[in-house]
Amino acid sequence: MAAGAASGGSATTDTYKEARTWLLLPAWVTLCILILAPVLMMLVYSFLTKEFRGGVIWEFSLAAYDQFFFDRGLFGDDPPKIEWTYIAIFWRSIWQAGAATLLSLVIGFPTAYFIATRAENMRPVWVFLITIPYWVNLLIRTVSMKFLLRDQGPLNDFLINIGLIDSPLHIVNTNFAVQLGLFYSYLPFMVLPIYAAVERYNFNLSEAAADLYASKWTTLRRILLPAVKPGVIAGCILVFVPSMGSFLAPDLLGGAKNFMIGSLIEEQFKGNAGNWPFGAAASMILLTMVLIILMIFARQQAKAEKSGG
């Protein structure tokens, strides 16, 4: 998505106009069959009846969504009450993803700004340094994080050895560990769009503000931040969206208490709970939330562009 700007770009020519359909056909076919059709099939499955031990029976049913939102008691004949279990799991996911996004913003903004104000030939090097860890296997990164943060891990050893703490900090299996893991997973997504925005920013504006006796922090808040806001919003969305549906960080760093949507969905297809329509319904709800966020974002970006941003 961040690259959307790059591809919507200007330098399109019509050299191969006649061959266009044939050039695009493989991509259309592959993605329609392997991404679009599966998502539609998932929508269908979410309205089917569950087969025990996984799979579905081809019979229309609203049971999956009903189970998600309503509690009808043990035998299913009580008057429906709101079922809070799954809503709470979604809420926790939103909250955790939000906290991770905030953490990424607090660390990522100064980093992006710092990189964007380096000498021009040094910027790609800094960007490269920030992105390398992203390309390392997410599983390995998360396991590494867990190893580092363990009660007997190197971080606690280090802190005890320099005398900062007496007994190990319990970080693994807390909310904070999950937030840290998510932050670690998606930080480059925060840094890159903000970097791109700051790099385009005209520093003469800051200078003008300074000439008018604005303090540096006032200049940052009143002049720079509004100018780079689209980049900041893009960064926040690019961190928030994958965080919400993440599976590895909550599973490996959070433990059973810190269940998130990803784990709930996974359990429906892997574990003993094995309720495919319910898993499909939970995935649909997650997807709907993500698409709504992306649509609001796209609309805002379009508005910002129109107003000459």
Added chain:
Amino acid sequence: MASTNFDIKTYPGFKAVTLLCLIVLYAPLVVVTIYSFNASQSLTNWEGISLRWYADVFSGPESSKFKEAAKNSFIIAIIAATVSTSIATLAATGMVRGGKFKLRTVSFGLISLPLMVPEIVTAVATLIFFNSIGFDRGIMTILLAHIAFCIPFAYLPISARMQGIEDSYEQAAQDLYATKRQAFTKILLPLMMPGIISGFLLAFIVSLDDFIITNFVKGAGVETLPTAIFGSVKQGIKPNIMAISTMLLGVSVVMVTISYFVSKKDNTK
């Protein structure tokens, strides 16, 4: 003047945060790399440098499992990256050199779809899709899923590169009576090579590293490196896992570094 300009741009603490950021990003990887050379059986004590855990990966009790998984991972990554890069190259040509057309936005949305849909949702959808058409899960399902979600990763560097290449070279070739096909294969493709290689390498890493989708669509008994590692880690982090992680980490870093330098290379001059 120069000094005020410098002053306006600098904020106290931003450099410190950047350094902190780099430390946080690299510390876990560095620590795991160091501990993978630990001679000790225990994770906690440091008993000097040794290669025993690397030897364990290649000849220890779990070595056959890891070898099989590594073989699967590399076969899938090579095929998936090759196919998705080919598809992406053609698509980028259609998008960047195909003039304006109605379905352009839709096409771009379709190509970036794997990036927008949360990975776990793609995983569920793909599993359900293969199940509904009665396709048995195994290497083939992993491969098909990987080809699809690698397309945007290959597409983005390729199309970025193509936008940077003026079409005057192809025009010149056509003025000299080259056919469009010749202009494409003899002029555009060679100029595009850095972008294509860079896209291929990124697709390769993304496929090699994928866990979530693979975990859903793999059949029983079929493992790739990430799923094999995940299975082991569930029973606790062991030193041999750190050795194998360090090797995989090395592969990714080398690939990304090559991709970085290749994409920077300007062969239009």
